[in-house]
Amino acid sequence: xxxxxxxxxxxxxxxxxxxxxxxxxxxxxxxxxxxxxxxxxxxxxxxxxxxxxxxxxxxxxxxxxxxxxxxxxxxxxxxxxxxxxxxxxxxxxxxxxxxxxxxxxxxxxxxxxxxxxxxxxxxxxxxxxxxxxxxxxxxxxxxxxxxxxxxxxxxxxxxxxxxxxxxxxxxxxxxxxxxxxxxxxxxxxxxxxxxxxxxxxxxxxxxxxxxxxxxxxxxxxxxxxxxxxxxxxxxxxxxxxxxxxxxxxxxxxxxxxxxxxxxxxxxxxxxxxxxxxxxxxxxxxxxxxxxxxx
Amino acid sequence: xxxxxxxxxxxxxxxxxxxxxxxxxxxxxxxxxxxxxxxxxxxxxxxxxxxxxxxxxxxxxxxxxxxxxxxxxxxxxxxxxxxxxxxxxxxxxxxxxxxxxxxxxxxxxxxxxxxxxxxxxxxxxxxxxxxxxxxxxxxxxxxxxxxxxxxxxxxxxxxxxxxxxxxxxxxxxxxxxxxxxxxxxxxxxxxxxxxxxxxxxxxxxxxxxxxxxxxxxxxxxxxxxxxxxxxxxxxxxxxxxxxxxxxxxxxxxxxxxxxxxxxxxxxxxxxxxxxxxxxxxxxxxxxxxxxxxxxxxxxxxxxxxxxxxxxxxxxxxxxxxxxxxxxxxxxxxxxxxxxxxxxxxxxxxxxx
Ligand SMILES: Nc1ncnc2c1ncn2[C@@H]1O[C@H](COP(=O)(O)OP(=O)(O)O)[C@@H](O)[C@H]1O
Ligand SMILES: [Mg+2]
Numbered sequence: 001x002x003x004x005x006x007x008x009x010x011x012x013x014x015x016x017x018x019x020x021x022x023x024x025x026x027x028x029x030x031x032x033x034x035x036x037x038x039x040x041x042x043x044x045x046x047x048x049x050x051x052x053x054x055x056x057x058x059x060x061x062x063x064x065x066x067x068x069x070x071x072x073x074x075x076x077x078x079x080x081x082x083x084x085x086x087x088x089x090x091x092x093x094x095x096x097x098x099x100x101x102x103x104x105x106x107x108x109x110x111x112x113x114x115x116x117x118x119x120x121x122x123x124x125x126x127x128x129x130x131x132x133x134x135x136x137x138x139x140x141x142x143x144x145x146x147x148x149x150x151x152x153x154x155x156x157x158x159x160x161x162x163x164x165x166x167x168x169x170x171x172x173x174x175x176x177x178x179x180x181x182x183x184x185x186x187x188x189x190x191x192x193x194x195x196x197x198x199x200x201x202x203x204x205x206x207x208x209x210x211x212x213x214x215x216x217x218x219x220x221x222x223x224x225x226x227x228x229x230x231x232x233x234x235x236x237x238x239x240x241x242x243x244x245x246x247x248x249x250x251x252x253x254x255x256x257x258x259x260x261x262x263x264x265x266x267x268x269x270x271x272x273x274x275x276x277x278x279x280x281x282x283x284x285x286x287x288x289x290x291x292x293x294x
Numbered sequence: 295x296x297x298x299x300x301x302x303x304x305x306x307x308x309x310x311x312x313x314x315x316x317x318x319x320x321x322x323x324x325x326x327x328x329x330x331x332x333x334x335x336x337x338x339x340x341x342x343x344x345x346x347x348x349x350x351x352x353x354x355x356x357x358x359x360x361x362x363x364x365x366x367x368x369x370x371x372x373x374x375x376x377x378x379x380x381x382x383x384x385x386x387x388x389x390x391x392x393x394x395x396x397x398x399x400x401x402x403x404x405x406x407x408x409x410x411x412x413x414x415x416x417x418x419x420x421x422x423x424x425x426x427x428x429x430x431x432x433x434x435x436x437x438x439x440x441x442x443x444x445x446x447x448x449x450x451x452x453x454x455x456x457x458x459x460x461x462x463x464x465x466x467x468x469x470x471x472x473x474x475x476x477x478x479x480x481x482x483x484x485x486x487x488x489x490x491x492x493x494x495x496x497x498x499x500x501x502x503x504x505x506x507x508x509x510x511x512x513x514x515x516x517x518x519x520x521x522x523x524x525x526x527x528x529x530x531x532x533x534x535x536x537x538x539x540x541x542x543x544x545x546x547x548x549x550x551x552x553x554x555x556x557x558x559x560x561x562x563x564x565x566x567x568x569x570x571x572x573x574x575x576x577x578x579x580x581x582x583x584x585x586x587x588x589x590x591x592x593x594x595x596x597x598x599x600x601x602x603x604x605x606x607x608x609x610x611x612x613x614x615x616x617x618x619x620x621x622x623x624x625x626x627x628x629x630x631x632x633x634x635x636x637x638x639x640x641x642x643x644x645x646x
Contacts, residue, residue: 188346189379193440194367194396207383 048269055263062258076263086264088239089246094271096158096231096242097224100165104220105213107167112175113201117187127176133169142233149234156236165224171216178212179205214279221275225268243268297322297480298343298448303352305338305504312338313504315352320448320482325474328484329491330501330527336484339501340450343482344373357447367396372441373450376457378433380425380440386412387421390439397444411439414473431462438470442477451483455490467493488528492516500524522642525569525635531599534575534609536568536584537639546636550604554581557631565639570629572599575611577619580628584609588619602627 054062055076057069064070080086115127145164146155154160182205190200206213231242241249247264250257298320305313313335320326328336341347343354345366353360361369372393380389390411394404412418415435425433434454441449451470455463471494474481485491491498492512500507500515500523508520519525519533526532538548540560546568547553560566570583577600584604592599598618601608602625611627619625636645 183377183379185375185377185379186381188344188366189373189375189440190392191346192344192366192371192373193393193444194365204381207381210383 051262051265054259055266057259059257059259076259077267080260080263080267085238085241085246086267089241089243090268092158092161092239092241093225093243093268096161097221097271099158100162100224101217101221103162103166104168104171105217108171108216109175109179109206109209109213110201111167111172112177113179113205115172116176116179117182117184117205130169130172134173138229142230145230146233155234156240158240160234161231161240161242164230165220165227168220171220174216175209175212178209182208218276218279222272225272297324297357298482299353299355300339300343301353301355303339303342303354304350305335305342305347306350311350311504313342316504316506318499318506318509320480323478323480325471325481325483325494325496326499327491327495327497328482328499328501329486329488330507332486334501335504336486336501337452340373340452340482340484343369343448344371344450345369370447371450372444372446372448373452374434374437374441374454376453378425378437378454378457380433380436382425385422385424386417386428386436386439389425389436390417390421390443393440393442393444407443411442414442414476415439430458431466434458434466435469438473447480449479449481451481453485454483455485456487463490470494488530492528498528500527502527518644519569519635520644522567522569522637525637525644529571529573531572531610533569533571533635534611535637536570536604536609537606538566538568540564540566548583550584550586550606550609552583552585554583554631556634556636558636560636560645564645566645567637567639567642569635569637570633572610573612574629574633575609575627576629577611577613577625577627580630582626582628584627585624586627588621588623588625591618591621593618600625 049067053067053069056072056074058071058073058075061070111130115123115130141164149155149160149163154163186204186208187200190204195203226244227242228244228248232245232248235241235245238246238249243264247261247268250260250264298318300316300318303313303316304311316335316339318326328339330336338347342349343356345361345364349362353362355361356369356371381392384392387408390408391404394407397404399407408421409418412421415438417432417435417439420428420432425436428436434457437454454470455466458466467490470483474494483490483494495512497509497511498515499509502523508515508524510518515524515528519528522535526535536548536550538546540562541547541553542562544556544558544560545553546556546560546566548568568583575583584602586602586604586609588600589603589608590601592601593615596615598613598615600611600613600619602611609627611625613619613625637643638645
């Protein structure tokens, strides 16, 4: 009896201790941790703050590294938004980022699923081959891509800008890892119920890895939205520029118009924010686990 | 009419043979339980029947057709998995209806079948819920429902209860058995739990290392175990095994000392193992077999298990719950000869 009473008191007293409304930090370790996080946060916010600050400055003030513009102005925004080219670039970027995102989420998960759930000769080799491409930097691939695009007449086309990103090694790897969390029982049960393998992938496996798909979509969209080197090289005409390429062309040979670049950049973060807000609510953990165990 | 016939079934994974020539006939409407320790090949057998694995050699017939080369969906089977395998992103109705996706029946007919299965399982009010809003037992009912809507020739269950807690397991055990009595379908059920096997099966198939050890009714495998493995696997606590040798006139000299007249014809000089279930062995009753001191007592209420020390380890016996012998007390344990089993010491096969 006494033993039972003891165990009853212990947890409840601990709960009381823990559930104070706002606890002060316990020790130096915690203080240090908060400081580090704070420093990290500042580091993250700095460039964004600087971007916005610069976009509100007059050109002569750009190289003064003050945060608060002396004479804040929306002139840059008016200029950028009245420049017709900006809309072209924006549209190009949207088209390219959306198509590459859809394609690579589709193909990465298809290939990732196949590598994860099917046993076939050479499976491991294929996986390694895909992974090894992760070790080759884009800068090295740009020249072969360019030569290839030239041969096929892809220069200065949407297809030319998009083709390298329609499937990604990283996404394939990510999706393969996530499909490992889908129990084989789910797949076999569907097979018994008469679904073909594509239907199983689409109706059973894909909904179970929705959080991973959302994460991948965010990564790929951001990657393509901000891609610079390849679009710069493959495009020639100003109408084919993507937003980052277009923005960098503001100003002339002698002078880079930072205030305009920063203004364009500030505007161009809006779609990435929207994408993030749309997809982040799909990133909910534990969807897979709900179908398992009691 | 046999509904499922398995002939000389062999399964090999990368040169390792895991099933060695399995033979079995399951009658229409029969409830057959495969039982055996983990890794003995129960799931493999079931998966071969389902068509989830390819047969290495031998044949499987379902409802009179050889199905070796048919896709799982064409075999007229349904399977319930240990993890339920119900989809978290679909409602109960969709999950149950999933089994009908490939059926050509018109939509109202499908709806009607889903409703009637849900009613049979007492899940009608949960049809529009998601699995995350159900308890473990309810989820397993959904999984069973999904199998039932297809009205297959054979139901396959692979350890469907092992994720449930003990109380729910007992309850679901009863429910599945009732369901079987009501629907009268053929069921092949896999478990590693001998209690589940004993309580649910019409016939039990006991497996070990890819071999069938014995096939029989629960009563047969309990009262006439074919070998020492079956004898020890079925029944809890396990059957006591006492080494001995047959002397003249069918007597057995036990290595723990003592000898007993057995009254059955046994080859003289043979090394044997005498098997006695704890529930048949009592202090001061029948023909005395063993004498020893009580080491441990386990009171179970109406009776008490006593562990009696002998030269070949503890022997378990059952004593009266009210007046069990004290720890340290010397007791003489005896059993009725008709409850004893004799096995060959080398092969482990039952002799009498
Ligand atoms: N895919 C596989 N590849 C290789 N060996 C396997 C595979 N599946 C099962 N086995 C082996 O087959 C034997 C039987 O397994 P299984 O049928 O799952 O046992 P049980 O269901 O009785 O616990 C085990 O030794 C297991 O290691
Ligand atoms: Mg198993």
